[in-house]
Amino acid sequence: QTCSALDGYPRVDNQPLRPNDLPAVQLFNDWQNSTVSILGNDALLLNVSSGSIRQAGYSNYTSQVELLSKIVTAEEVSRMLQLLNSPQTSLDQDPDTVDGFSTQEFFLDNDSLRNGESGKPGFESPEQAEHRRELRQALQNIAQPILEERITPYVNQRFPTCQGRCTPCYSLIRRYLYGERQSHAPHRDGHSFVTVVVSLSDYGTDYLGGLYVASETSHPYYLRLQQGDAAVHQSDLLHGVKVYPVETENGLHATRWSWILWFRDSEQCEDESHVWFKDCAEKGNPTCQMMHATKVSSIPGISSEEAMKEVVFWNQKAAEMGHATACVKLARALLGKLPSHLKKDRKEARKLFLRAIESSNDPDAQYGMATLYLEDASTNVILGRPNDDLVKKAVAHLEASALGGHPFAMFNLGMVHMMGYGTKIDHALAGEWFEASGLPEGLAARSMHYSSMGEPEKAAEFQRRAQSLGFGAPWRVLARESTGYGGAGGIDFNLPWPPNESNRVPPKW
Numbered sequence: 001q002t003c004s005a006l007d008g009y010p011r012v013d014n015q016p017l018r019p020n021d022l023p024a025v026q027l028f029n030d031w032q033n034s035t036v037s038i039l040g041n042d043a044l045l046l047n048v049s050s051g052s053i054r055q056a057g058y059s060n061y062t063s064q065v066e067l068l069s070k071i072v073t074a075e076e077v078s079r080m081l082q083l084l085n086s087p088q089t090s091l092d093q094d095p096d097t098v099d100g101f102s103t104q105e106f107f108l109d110n111d112s113l114r115n116g117e118s119g120k121p122g123f124e125s126p127e128q129a130e131h132r133r134e135l136r137q138a139l140q141n142i143a144q145p146i147l148e149e150r151i152t153p154y155v156n157q158r159f160p161t162c163q164g165r166c167t168p169c170y171s172l173i174r175r176y177l178y179g180e181r182q183s184h185a186p187h188r189d190g191h192s193f194v195t196v197v198v199s200l201s202d203y204g205t206d207y208l209g210g211l212y213v214a215s216e217t218s219h220p221y222y223l224r225l226q227q228g229d230a231a232v233h234q235s236d237l238l239h240g241v242k243v244y245p246v247e248t249e250n251g252l253h254a255t256r257w258s259w260i261l262w263f264r265d266s267e268q269c270e271d272e273s274h275v276w277f278k279d280c281a282e283k284g285n286p287t288c289q290m291m292h293a294t295k296v297s298s299i300p301g302i303s304s305e306e307a308m309k310e311v312v313f314w315n316q317k318a319a320e321m322g323h324a325t326a327c328v329k330l331a332r333a334l335l336g337k338l339p340s341h342l343k344k345d346r347k348e349a350r351k352l353f354l355r356a357i358e359s360s361n362d363p364d365a366q367y368g369m370a371t372l373y374l375e376d377a378s379t380n381v382i383l384g385r386p387n388d389d390l391v392k393k394a395v396a397h398l399e400a401s402a403l404g405g406h407p408f409a410m411f412n413l414g415m416v417h418m419m420g421y422g423t424k425i426d427h428a429l430a431g432e433w434f435e436a437s438g439l440p441e442g443l444a445a446r447s448m449h450y451s452s453m454g455e456p457e458k459a460a461e462f463q464r465r466a467q468s469l470g471f472g473a474p475w476r477v478l479a480r481e482s483t484g485y486g487g488a489g490g491i492d493f494n495l496p497w498p499p500n501e502s503n504r505v506p507p508k509w
Ligand SMILES: O=C(O)CCC(=O)C(=O)O
Pocket: 174, 184, 189, 197, 211, 239, 240, 241, 258, 260
């Protein structure tokens, strides 16, 4: 049973995992096609593709996603891009709540703008404010008719539980660029009753990869979004973004602009999210149980003590059904890394990581197992040396985690090959892993690697890339700790590495 946690490990060829071994982009292609006319707008016939994605764990619940073809016209997209590509346009550089990288986004509408404040209070310099007001107004002039005539009517028709009140309460545009932000970690939009993402870029010519949906974090299925196409889903759908470059005569490049809309079920944009997941949680949907746990503290009148207990209660229910996110959160609580009233229980935490691996090969759980093995290796000293077998087990779990896409695992595989943990030192492979992680820290480590190889130009390029994601910003370390890989904290980026054969430990980042 416990062997199943490391399917395929140790690897038969006994070769270390390399970034080249990471899985290629797989497109989602299980679509049902239909045409939909929007009520009250006879002129508008939409081509809609519907997909159903099984939820993680031992239940048969599914999440839905729809793809709307060309809901925004080529002419509208090109007007938006012209504004966005103006040299004066500046995007937000504050930490993202999903991955703790610089957001690279620009809000057209949100709570604070409706209150007459700036798009992101505290993060906009007065010099930017004026141009941004004009840019926002110009973009809104294009966006508003699209919302009023097409997208909002579609959303209300598609989700009758909104009772006609579905309202786009947040509207923002995000940029992905090769050599800058290229990803957005896997997550669920807990603040959004319905999400609509319009791609302003073309799959295949502007970028590859892009928006993906998933049952389990380790198996993303990408949506082939063309310019003007939209993806529509609710908060239960696990999704993320990873942009891959296209090859051109002038080398590799990728640009992907997305226009993101988060709807609430309130015309006044009131936050009713504490009721969204209650019923389906009670009916036994594990994703709803895990999501409801994130909302209980905002139930009117609940005490913080009661809320704490409810959080654990609902996550336990979801974890019993093998829900990976719930298992991992509970395990971190049992290790004292997330706040809860639970007593520390390492054995139980380990069981939960193993359950998330068994149900979904969850990369966060693989990373958690690696962390536990490294702690064990340091406490089980043999003849003054850390236990090498346990270090090797930790490395195998890191490889499994990296295969599932975990950037913290990829970064730490860089440490494995730099320091020679359970393997010989291989600086080239270490450098490849640092880069593959795509993390600000990984790109900075890649820069140091090029520096040490006497390649100052490449070193400078990677230093620039690291900084564009927030490396060195005063908020980065805290942001990294509270977001982990997709919005949940309680994960150690700096793993408890024991001394290597030369009695050295990796630097702390
Ligand atoms: O940029 C995208 O396509 C989606 C981003 C996203 O999922 C989000 O911001 O919540």
